[in-house]
Amino acid sequence: xxxxxxxxxxxxxxxxxxxxxxxxxxxxxxxxxxxxxxxxxxxxxxxxxxxxxxxxxxxxxxxxxxxxxxxxxxxxxxxxxxxxxxxxxxxxxxxxxxxxxxxxxxxxxxxxxxxxxxxxxxxxxxxxxxxxxxxxxxxxxxxxxxxxxxxxxxxxxxxxxxxxxxxxxxxxxxxxxxxxxxxxxxxxxxxxxxxxxxxxxxxxxxxxxxxxxxxxxxxxxxxxxxxxxxxxxxxxxxxxxxxxxxxxxxxxxxxxxxxxxxxxxxxxxxxxxxxxxxxxxxxxxxxxxxxxxxxxxxxxxxxxxxxxxxxxxxxxxxxxxxxxxxxxxxxxxxxxxxxxxxxxxxxxxxxxxxxxxxxxxxxxxxxxxxxxxxxxxxxxxxxxxxxxxxxxxxxxxxxxxxxxxxxxxxxxxxxxxxxxxxxxxxxxxxxxxxxxxxxxxxxxxxxxxxxxxxxxxxxxxxxxxxxxxxxxxxxxxxxxxxxxxxxxxxxxxxxxxxxxxxxxxxxx
Amino acid sequence: xxxxxxxxxxxxxxxxxxxxxxxxxxxxxxxxxxxxxxxxxxxxxxxxxxxxxxxxxxxxxxxxxxxxxxxxxxxxxxxxxxxxxxxxxxxxxxxxxxxxxxxxxxxxxxxxxxxxxxxxxxxxxxxxxxxxxxx
Numbered sequence: 267x268x269x270x271x272x273x274x275x276x277x278x279x280x281x282x283x284x285x286x287x288x289x290x291x292x293x294x295x296x297x298x299x300x301x302x303x304x305x306x307x308x309x310x311x312x313x314x315x316x317x318x319x320x321x322x323x324x325x326x327x328x329x330x331x332x333x334x335x336x337x338x339x340x341x342x343x344x345x346x347x348x349x350x351x352x353x354x355x356x357x358x359x360x361x362x363x364x365x366x367x368x369x370x371x372x373x374x375x376x377x378x379x380x381x382x383x384x385x386x387x388x389x390x391x392x393x394x395x396x397x398x399x400x401x402x403x404x405x406x407x408x409x410x411x412x413x414x415x416x417x418x419x420x421x422x423x424x425x426x427x428x429x430x431x432x433x434x435x436x437x438x439x440x441x442x443x444x445x446x447x448x449x450x451x452x453x454x455x456x457x458x459x460x461x462x463x464x465x466x467x468x469x470x471x472x473x474x475x476x477x478x479x480x481x482x483x484x485x486x487x488x489x490x491x492x493x494x495x496x497x498x499x500x501x502x503x504x505x506x507x508x509x510x511x512x513x514x515x516x517x518x519x520x521x522x523x524x525x526x527x528x529x530x531x532x533x534x535x536x537x538x539x540x541x542x543x544x545x546x547x548x549x550x551x552x553x554x555x556x557x558x559x560x561x562x563x564x565x566x567x568x569x570x571x572x573x574x575x576x577x578x579x580x581x582x583x584x585x586x587x588x589x590x591x592x593x594x595x596x597x598x599x600x601x602x603x604x605x606x607x608x609x610x611x612x613x614x615x616x617x618x619x620x621x622x623x624x625x626x627x628x629x630x631x632x633x634x635x636x637x638x639x640x641x642x643x644x645x646x647x648x649x650x651x652x653x654x655x656x657x658x659x660x661x662x663x664x665x666x667x668x669x670x671x672x673x674x675x676x677x678x679x680x681x682x683x684x685x686x687x688x689x690x691x692x693x694x695x696x697x698x699x700x701x702x703x704x705x706x707x708x709x710x711x712x713x714x715x716x717x718x719x720x721x722x723x724x725x726x727x728x729x730x731x732x733x734x735x736x737x738x739x740x741x742x743x744x745x746x747x748x749x750x751x752x753x754x755x756x757x758x759x760x761x762x763x764x765x766x767x768x769x770x771x772x773x774x
Numbered sequence: 775x776x777x778x779x780x781x782x783x784x785x786x787x788x789x790x791x792x793x794x795x796x797x798x799x800x801x802x803x804x805x806x807x808x809x810x811x812x813x814x815x816x817x818x819x820x821x822x823x824x825x826x827x828x829x830x831x832x833x834x835x836x837x838x839x840x841x842x843x844x845x846x847x848x849x850x851x852x853x854x855x856x857x858x859x860x861x862x863x864x865x866x867x868x869x870x871x872x873x874x875x876x877x878x879x880x881x882x883x884x885x886x887x888x889x890x891x892x893x894x895x896x897x898x899x900x901x902x903x904x905x906x907x908x909x
Binding site: 349408409413414415417420424431438442 | 785787788790791792794795798829879880881882883884
């Protein structure tokens with residue numbers, strides 16, 4: 267958001283509270299002239315002064331630095347692209363998020379409801395037969411989805427519509443969403459409840475949402491893990507030996523929730539599991555305060571989130587932010603090399619790279635996805651413009667699937683989406699456990715993805731920087747939504763697709 | 775004089791969004807919520823283009839399309855079919871019956887408007903009974 271800076275935000279918030287420059291400057295303990303320079307971006311502001319000004323303006327740091335609005339803007343942009351409106355650019359999305367944050371939030375919520383309903387309808391479409399009741403119900407579902415999509419696009423694309431129309435269209439979307447949920451429930455009942463109870467999200471999805479909302483970055487856990495590490499570093503011995511000693515000193519009660527890892531696991535797994543046990547025992551308050559979040563509505567979701575943030579804190583302890591980022595930049599994000607330096611596995615390092623989102627000290631923005639050999643996906647983390655699938659399968663041409671066929675080294679793919687965006691996909695298969703003879707091995711494929719614009723910063727981009735179309739792999743998101751009708755890997759016909767390929771015109 | 779569009783759609787909210795979009799795009803808009811009335815309205819008001827939903831009460835889109843294409847005086851009427859069904863068979867059938875274009879639900883407003891505009895920009899070249907499926 268280059269046109270809306272921290273200085274301008276301070277000025278806007280101050281004026282909104284009818285406070286003079288002199289008044290705010292005095293309370294902040296600086297001169298009015300200095301505040302004037304800050305507000306006009308002639309001086310940088312940060313640290314405790316920014317915190318103080320945020321308090322005085324009764325707002326928070328994220329509001330003044332714009333990170334909340336940036337997140338909103340990037341979500342709005344992602345949705346606009348998903349709806350096939352490529353002419354909405356980042357600047358317009360940022361303006362919308364900045365000027366109308368409350369509408370932007372409603373827009374994002376509605377899109378999520380629409381997308382969930384759309385996914386439900388797609389899942390159910392497989393079950394549709396000639397049963398007239400099912401056909402009637404599916405028609406109803408599709409009609410609701412159509413109305414929701416059309417009005418959502420109107421709200422987004424017609425910025426000049428009047429307040430009463432805006433209210434009415436929002437009400438229609440809300441009502442249609444409710445009726446859609448009701449139709450979906452009826453359909454599930456009709457189909458014998460085979461899709462399980464009708465509920466908006468599963469615990470796994472809630473935890474995904476929670477991580478997405480936080481941009482997969484938790485400053486408080488970074489700080490807590492950093493303090494814990496500093497304590498160890500003041501004492502003699504390696505970090506690993508310090509952790510082991512501390513664990514031995516803890517009573518059985520203190521770490522009953524985190525059983526010790528079996529000894530046959532790889533060393534990196536054992537070390538990570540020890541770090542997790544340690545943070546659970548030593549940082550319980552920090553972990554609990556992070557998951558005190560109303561996005562997590564069930565005990566199952568909170569327990570799952572607690573395990574996930576414990577892993578986050580363990581990674582922050584073993585791979586400290588600044589040093590890890592510096593090493594990653596020096597090693598040009600070579601995951602195996604970073605892993606050798608920090609004694610971390612491919613998956614641990616890849617996952618940590620995704621968390622390098624500290625404002626002002628950000629690494630290359632990566633999306634993350636994990637798949638098993640059957641294509642079941644987990645741990646999806648998206649980046650702006652590239653949504654990692656949460657339900658069902660992804661495009662079979664993605665490197666995350668091909669990586670199963672290639673042993674012990676990453677594969678790199680220059681993936682081109684149907685809309686033309688280009689991403690680097692880096693995938694590798696990883697063993698979660700060394701299997702004994704006869705025991706089935708537990709393997710996953712882990713994939714990172716980043717915009718091709720970053721290819722010169724990462725080692726995997728070498729050779730992909732030039733515009734050489736012969737190296738491109740045309741891919742989609744998944745078969746259902748893909749416009750590439752002539753794809754040899756197509757598993758399903760594109761359904762519920764409103765786009766150029768789903769309509770035809772008789773030549774006149 | 776503004777071009778006119780007749781919308782035949784039984785779902786009230788989809789109808790409302792279509793009316794909003796078409797009015798905004800500068801068309802004169804008329805709407806009917808059942809197939810039989812829509813055919814009568816087409817004969818009476820001679821619109822430039824008709825947006826026709828397949829699943830409607832009293833006369834479904836297939837029947838309405840057949841009647842429209844058999845009615846003398848409506849040869850110039852461009853017909854864009856809206857349907858919940860994305861299947862190729864339905865599309866071929868509608869095209870064979872004389873539809874000029876086909877858009878599946880849920881549609882993108884932009885794509886729909888672009889299709890309407892491109893249809894209206896050119897006169898309908900073929901007589902209705904000679905419409906063929908070239909898709």
